[in-house]
Structures are given as structure tokens and as C-alpha cells.
Amino acid sequence: MRLQYPTNIRVIQLPCSGRVDILHLLRAFEDGADGVYVAGCMEGDCHFLTGNFKARRKVNYVKKILEALGIEPERIEMFNMSSAEGPRFAQVAREFTETIRGMGPSPVPKAKAA
Amino acid sequence: MIVGDSKPLEEILEMIKDKKQVLVLGCRGCVTVCNVGGEKEVGILATALRIAVKKQGWDIKVGEMTLERQCDPEYIEELADPIEEYDSVVSIACGVGPQFVSERFPDKRVYPGINTTFIGGAVEHGVWAERCQSCGNCLVHNFGGLCPIARCSKSLMNGPCGGSANAKCEIDPEVDCVWHLIVEKMEKMGRLEELAEVWPTKNWLTSRDGGPRKRVREDLKQ
Numbered sequence: 369m370r371l372q373y374p375t376n377i378r379v380i381q382l383p384c385s386g387r388v389d390i391l392h393l394l395r396a397f398e399d400g401a402d403g404v405y406v407a408g409c410m411e412g413d414c415h416f417l418t419g420n421f422k423a424r425r426k427v428n429y430v431k432k433i434l435e436a437l438g439i440e441p442e443r444i445e446m447f448n449m450s451s452a453e454g455p456r457f458a459q460v461a462r463e464f465t466e467t468i469r470g471m472g473p474s475p476v477p478k479a480k481a482a
Numbered sequence: 483m484i485v486g487d488s489k490p491l492e493e494i495l496e497m498i499k500d501k502k503q504v505l506v507l508g509c510r511g512c513v514t515v516c517n518v519g520g521e522k523e524v525g526i527l528a529t530a531l532r533i534a535v536k537k538q539g540w541d542i543k544v545g546e547m548t549l550e551r552q553c554d555p556e557y558i559e560e561l562a563d564p565i566e567e568y569d570s571v572v573s574i575a576c577g578v579g580p581q582f583v584s585e586r587f588p589d590k591r592v593y594p595g596i597n598t599t600f601i602g603g604a605v606e607h608g609v610w611a612e613r614c615q616s617c618g619n620c621l622v623h624n625f626g627g628l629c630p631i632a633r634c635s636k637s638l639m640n641g642p643c644g645g646s647a648n649a650k651c652e653i654d655p656e657v658d659c660v661w662h663l664i665v666e667k668m669e670k671m672g673r674l675e676e677l678a679e680v681w682p683t684k685n686w687l688t689s690r691d692g693g694p695r696k697r698v699r700e701d702l703k704q
Contacts, residue, residue: 391522394529398536433526436491437534475537 369454373461385409385446386419393430393444400478403468405445407457413450420448440471483512483603484576485610486519486596488527494572495534497593501542505568506531506595507561507583508548509575516610518596519574521548527574527595543567552579558586565590601632618688618695624676626667631684633660639681 382388385408396404406427408420424446431441445464449456498504506528513519528546535542547564550557552575565571565587573579574595584592600612615632622629631637635653641661645652649662668674686692 391525391529394526394533398529398533400536433491433530437530437537439533439537476533477536477539 371454371458373458374465376465377461384414384416384419385423386414386416388423388426390426390429390433393426394433397434397439397443397474397476400474400476402471402474403443403445403464405447405460405464407447407449407460410448410450420446439475443468443471443474483515483601484598485516485600485602485612486513486574486576486598488518488523488574488596489594491527491530491534494527494531494593494595498531498542498570498572499538499540501570501591503543503545503568503570504531505545505547505565505571507552507571507573507575507579508546509550509552509573509579510548511551511553511575513575513596516604517608519576519579523574524548527572531572549575551575552582555582555586558582561587616689617684617686618692619685625664626671626673628660628664628667630660630664633658633663637684639684 380392385406388406393404393406406423408423409415411420414420427444427446430444434443435441447460447464449460506524508514508519508521508524510520513523514521517523524546528544531542531544534540535544545564545568547561549560552558552573561583568590570591570593571580571583571587572593572595573583576596576598577594580592580594584590601614601616602610602612605611612632613629615629615637617631621631630639630641634641635651635657636643638661641664642659643661646659646662649659651657651659665674665677668677
């Protein structure tokens with residue numbers, strides 16, 4: 369398909385979105401990520417039944433933490449898409465990048481490159 | 483287990499904002515089981531604090547450590563070396579933790595990172611409910627295994643009261659009337675007539691009303 373999506377996106381693969389941990393999400397912000405999103409399977413299509421629902425709940429939990437820290441909760445989102453939806457993956461990547469770009473850089477300074 | 487709730491991040495930040503080295507200290511006891519103060523929560527709280535520190539441009543080092551328990555001096559002792567690097571501690575154990583830590587290390591500022599709420603159990607994954615009020619004189623066997631002290635809003639020994647409606651308590655339609663549950667359970671067990679017994683006023687001296695409590699086992703004491 370060779371679809372283009374913004375190069376600023378760093379993809380971290382997991383066996384299931386349910387494997388996402390609150391700490392993974394927070395550490396990304398600690399290291400200065402401007403935005404983080406979790407791309408899970410369509411609701412109802414989880415191979416492990418509820419992994420994507422659990423991921424969404426964790427994303428919502430992190431939203432509350434960000435809010436308490438005075439960081440826009442919109443900097444973290446959960447998206448559902450099937451693995452057959454390459455074009456949607458690229459579209460979400462573009463749209464989320466635009467949303468975050470509109471918000472400006474994260475108020476947390478970037479970690480220095482190792 | 484002892485159940486607690488995390489304090490709001492804003493409150494914890496206010497505590498530590500003028501500190502230089504802060505240790506977030508967890509406990510592998512009850513608060514690990516109720517997902518509020520174990521190793522995982524230490525990581526989450528410390529990371530959240532580091533994000534806040536970076537955002538504000540403060541110069542605070544936030545460290546992480548989790549003890550086996552914070553209610554036993556031998557485990558608190560493990561802090562002796564690592565605590566040297568810190569000027570303050572945020573303990574996310576129950577209320578015992580910050581007291582034991584500050585007693586052992588009197589020159590450190592120790593802050594409670596959680597609010598200890600009750601003695602209870604997990605009624606489903608992620609939901610905990612109060613089951614014991616540590617009144618010091620357990621009587622649950624007389625009430626079908628249900629505690630009227632901890633679970634009745636009025637701690638009635640002879641219930642239910644007039645506020646019970648449709649098996650719920652008048653304080654909140656979400657709260658079960660434990661006396662309704664007691665009557666149902668006793669009926670099911672064929673023990674309903676036992677509830678005809680009128681309980682005299684409870685002696686609260688064994689509870690907190692008798693002042694701070696202490697337990698001594700002479701055979702174990704050194």
C-alpha cells in the first residue's frame with residue numbers, strides 16, 4: 369500500500385492494546401512527547417475480548433493525571449481501527465499530528481538525546 | 483486489607499514544591515493489593531511528579547522505592563542508606579507508613595501520599611468495600627456473618643431502622659441496608675428467631691473510644 373504518514377510518529381508495537389500500561393503512556397510524556405495515542409482494534413473485535421476496552425480506560429486514567437498536572441488531556445487519545453485499515457491508520461496519524469501541532473509543543477521539556 | 487485512596491496530585495505537589503530530593507515510598511502490603519501504594523503506583527506517582535517538576539522547571543530529584551512493609555521496623559531499616567540521598571519522603575502506605583518512617587528518620591520530612599479510608603475487601607476487580615471497623619469485639623457470627631457495626635450507617639445492633647427501604651439505606655440508594663441482608667441471610671439459614679434477641683448497648687471501650695490501642699504478646703516480646 370505504501371501509505372505516507374507523518375515521520376514524527378514513533379510506533380511502538382504491542383501484542384494487544386490491552387498490554388499498554390499507564391506507566392508506558394506517562395513515560396512518553398516524561399520524555400517530552402507532545403502527544404501519545406493508542407491504536408487498538410475495533411471494539412468488539414479484540415482477540416483477547418477486552419484488551420482494547422482496557423486500553424481506553426487506561427488512556428482515560430492518564431488523561432486525568434495530565435489534567436491534574438496542567439497538561440491538556442487531549443494530548444493523549446485512543447483510536448480504534450482494524451489491522452486491515454491501512455488508510456485509516458495513516459489518516460489518524462495525520463489528523464492526530466495536526467491536532468497536537470495545533471496545541472503546540474508539550475509544556476514538558478524534551479529529554480536530552482542519549 | 484487496609485484500603486486507601488491516592489491524594490490529589492495537586493496536594494502532593496504542594497507538599498514537595500520547595501524540596502530538593504523526594505523519595506516516593508511504596509509498601510508491598512495492603513496498599514499493593516488495593517492498587518494504591520505498591521511498586522506500580524510508586525512508578526506512576528513518581529513519573530507524574532517528574533513530569534510536573536520538568537514542566538514547572540523545578541530542581542527536584544524524584545526517586546522510587548518500595549518496602550516489603552512500612553509497618554515493621556525491620557523493613558523501615560532498609561531505608562537507612564538510600565534515604566541519605568533525600569530530604570523528604572512521600573509515603574504511599576496507609577497512615578502507619580509515614581509515621582513509622584518519620585519516627586525512624588526524624589530529620590526527614592515525611593508526607594502521606596494516600597488517604598487511608600477503611601478496612602475492607604475487594605467485592606469485584608477494582609471495587610473495594612468497607613467490611614470492618616476494628617471495634618475490638620467481633621460479633622459477626624451473631625448476624626449471619628455480616629457486620630452491623632461496619633456496614634450499617636448507624637452501627638445499629640438491633641436493626642433495621644425506619645430508614646431502610648427496598649433493601650437500601652436512606653443515606654444513599656447505592657448503599658445496601660446491611661440489616662436487610664442480615665434478616666435475609668438468617669432467614670435462609672433458618673436462624674431468624676435468633677434476631678429476636680435484643681442486644682444491649684455495645685461497649686465501645688474496645689474500639690477507639692477507649693483511646694489508642696496496643697496489643698502485647700508476652701511470648702513473642704523480647
